[in-house]
Amino acid sequence: MGWLPFSGGSSNQGPRPSSDGAFEAPGRDQRAHCWEARDEYFRCLDRHDIIDSIQDGKKAAATCSKETLAFEQNCATSWVKYFKQRRVADAKKAATLRQLEAEGAGQIPAAEMERNKRASVA
Amino acid sequence: MACAFSGSSQCLRQTNLVTASLRATRPSPYAYTPQFHSSSTAAVGKASDLVITPRTRPGHPQLSCCTRCPSAISRSRTQSFSSSFPRRSKTYQTVEQAKARNKLGPFSWPAGILFLLAGVGMTFYFRSEKERMQRKRIAEMTKGIGKPKVGGEFELVDQDGRRFTSEDMTGKYALIYFGFTHCPDICPEELDKMAGMIDRVKQRAGNVLRPIVISCDPARDTPAVMKKYLDEFHPDMIGLTGTWDQIKATCKAYRVYFSTPPDVKPGQDYLVDHSIYFYLMDPDGDFVEAIGRQFSADEAAKLICDHVGDWKGKLDKN
Numbered sequence: 128m129g130w131l132p133f134s135g136g137s138s139n140q141g142p143r144p145s146s147d148g149a150f151e152a153p154g155r156d157q158r159a160h161c162w163e164a165r166d167e168y169f170r171c172l173d174r175h176d177i178i179d180s181i182q183d184g185k186k187a188a189a190t191c192s193k194e195t196l197a198f199e200q201n202c203a204t205s206w207v208k209y210f211k212q213r214r215v216a217d218a219k220k221a222a223t224l225r226q227l228e229a230e231g232a233g234q235i236p237a238a239e240m241e242r243n244k245r246a247s248v249a
Numbered sequence: 250m251a252c253a254f255s256g257s258s259q260c261l262r263q264t265n266l267v268t269a270s271l272r273a274t275r276p277s278p279y280a281y282t283p284q285f286h287s288s289s290t291a292a293v294g295k296a297s298d299l300v301i302t303p304r305t306r307p308g309h310p311q312l313s314c315c316t317r318c319p320s321a322i323s324r325s326r327t328q329s330f331s332s333s334f335p336r337r338s339k340t341y342q343t344v345e346q347a348k349a350r351n352k353l354g355p356f357s358w359p360a361g362i363l364f365l366l367a368g369v370g371m372t373f374y375f376r377s378e379k380e381r382m383q384r385k386r387i388a389e390m391t392k393g394i395g396k397p398k399v400g401g402e403f404e405l406v407d408q409d410g411r412r413f414t415s416e417d418m419t420g421k422y423a424l425i426y427f428g429f430t431h432c433p434d435i436c437p438e439e440l441d442k443m444a445g446m447i448d449r450v451k452q453r454a455g456n457v458l459r460p461i462v463i464s465c466d467p468a469r470d471t472p473a474v475m476k477k478y479l480d481e482f483h484p485d486m487i488g489l490t491g492t493w494d495q496i497k498a499t500c501k502a503y504r505v506y507f508s509t510p511p512d513v514k515p516g517q518d519y520l521v522d523h524s525i526y527f528y529l530m531d532p533d534g535d536f537v538e539a540i541g542r543q544f545s546a547d548e549a550a551k552l553i554c555d556h557v558g559d560w561k562g563k564l565d566k567n
Contacts, residue, residue: 145474
């Protein structure tokens with residue numbers, strides 16, 4: 128069951144059923160706990176130069192066992208998978224940006240892009 | 250008969266005499282010109298003596314000019330100082346004043362300041378007008394025939410279980426966000442931003458905005474779940490949900506991509522991919538603009554307030 132991870136850990140509250148039968152979504156506190164555990168886990172991965180913790184799952188679990196457990200206890204399984212995937216995507220994005228910068232590309236601020244978009248509409 | 254002859258010859262002679270005497274008193278019309286300029290009184294005197302002459306010799310330009318209005322000549326003499334502004338009868342007390350006046354020419358400090366102020370004012374005016382026209386163009390891009398249609402009719406249920414349709418949305422501007430309560434990170438961030446936008450717009454433009462959150466995950470997001478979830482963000486937010494088909498139709502109308510499978514089991518853990526734009530709809534229920542993630546709450550609030558300011562129709566502020 129996907130929501131079992133919520134039943135353990137510091138939040139210690141499972142997904143409670145709402146008044147009309149469905150399960151309540153994680154609240155602000157639960158999200159905060161999950162994000163905290165995630166950041167702790169990613170810091171550990173950073174220390175050991177692991178980017179993709181799905182591909183290098185065994186190595187990650189072995190080197191950051193405590194953080195892995197806390198992460199999985201505080202976040203829903205789907206969230207754990209999502210955050211791990213996002214970490215890989217973010218790393219790829221950062222690498223691409225670095226490469227582009229090395230090739231002499233400059234960054235356009237969002238506000239300027241918006242102006243350009245509007246100017247092209249006009 | 251002889252008398253008639255002699256009479257006529259006498260007459261002829263007399264006329265000759267008159268012309269001769271006229272020539273004697275006035276040797277040449279050009280001779281008068283220096284006299285006029287040397288002394289105005291003399292010029293006036295002479296000119297008045299010669300008032301009759303234009304009738305006898307109307308074709309002479311020099312005379313007709315001098316005799317036209319002798320007083321104008323004397324007037325123009327006294328005004329020769331201020332040749333650039335003939336109508337102004339300003340006289341200078343000292344030479345310094347006149348010199349200062351000549352140095353600056355027609356420009357002065359008040360004129361310069363006025364010029365600058367007018368320039369700055371026009372710049373601001375044209376800039377704001379240009380921005381307004383751009384907003385208008387964006388707002389009207391989706392109105393009329395042959396334009397892409399974003400939004401449309403829907404029938405859903407709000408967080409208190411009441412029916413809510415696209416009709417209930419009109420009257421105020423609407424800010425619509427599509428999300429789901431089990432969203433890991435982006436939706437909560439965006440909803441916090443939405444709360445900031447609501448407060449800022451309310452502060453600047455009054456109660457003109459109806460914030461709506463539509464769930465893309467109808468299987469898990471029941472009205473009670475939505476209510477509990479949205480209470481943590483802003484009390485004004487209206488959370489809408491419905492059956493899978495109703496949500497599918499609404500998302501299609503708003504061109505929102507969503508990936509919720511139609512047959513999920515209760516308690517199943519999954520994520521929903523969906524578009525993450527805020528949709529701004531005008532009081533007629535027509536799409537105005539999509540506000541992306543690159544906007545901060547402040548920037549988005551400013552954009553909304555600008556559109557609200559452009560709105561000419563009816564607007565419910567209660």
